[in-house]
Amino acid sequence: MSDKSNELKTPHNKKRKAPPKSNGELNYKNQVKQMFSSWFKEHNRVGYVMTKQDIVKNIITKLTSKQENSLEIAIKELNKDGYIEVREDGLTLILTQKGVNDFKKMSF
Template identity: 50%
Template sequence: MNPSPKKNYNNAKPFPKNSNNNNSRRKSSPKEKKIDVAPKNEVKDMFMAWFKKNRSIGQIMTKGDVVTNIIKKLDSKQDSALAEAMKELKDYGFIEVQEDGVTLVLTKKGYDFIS
């Protein structure tokens, strides 16, 4: 006696196998990206350490200084945080950014912070 094939009593359609149609898949909710602030803070510390060595209000950090003392020493995470770190230092009033976007000038508030 041969066993009878199993009957499918489920009314649901079977999920298509090996389908390239990704629209039918349930999409996960967007995850909030956790931002690591350590690299940004390290970059800010690098800028302020350079100014601290020179200790004068109005000290100018040229593009060459930025490249030599900051950019060449950055790892990939710090490199992506560079612009944000500069923006925060500017927003705090510690530095002024010249028209070229790279030359930095230490302000009185920045001098007081590092002193």
């Protein structure tokens, strides 16, 4: 066996994985999702639009710096899970039927 084959198997050549998300990061994301949920509970009709101005006034101005880092992820997850639709501008959100049904009883 050559020395080169042994070199490739050393721990220094293994790909490093990203560390798992901490509970803090997960918690910040869920706090942001809860903010959206609370706003939509007050505006609980299918097709109700949350505009950029609504997001700034009701969400962004209330975020801590750590929650700000989770804003985009929270929006993407709410969209992926079918609670909201996101318009092309990325900051206009529309409440779906699933959102109407589930935000009433949801807690993140």
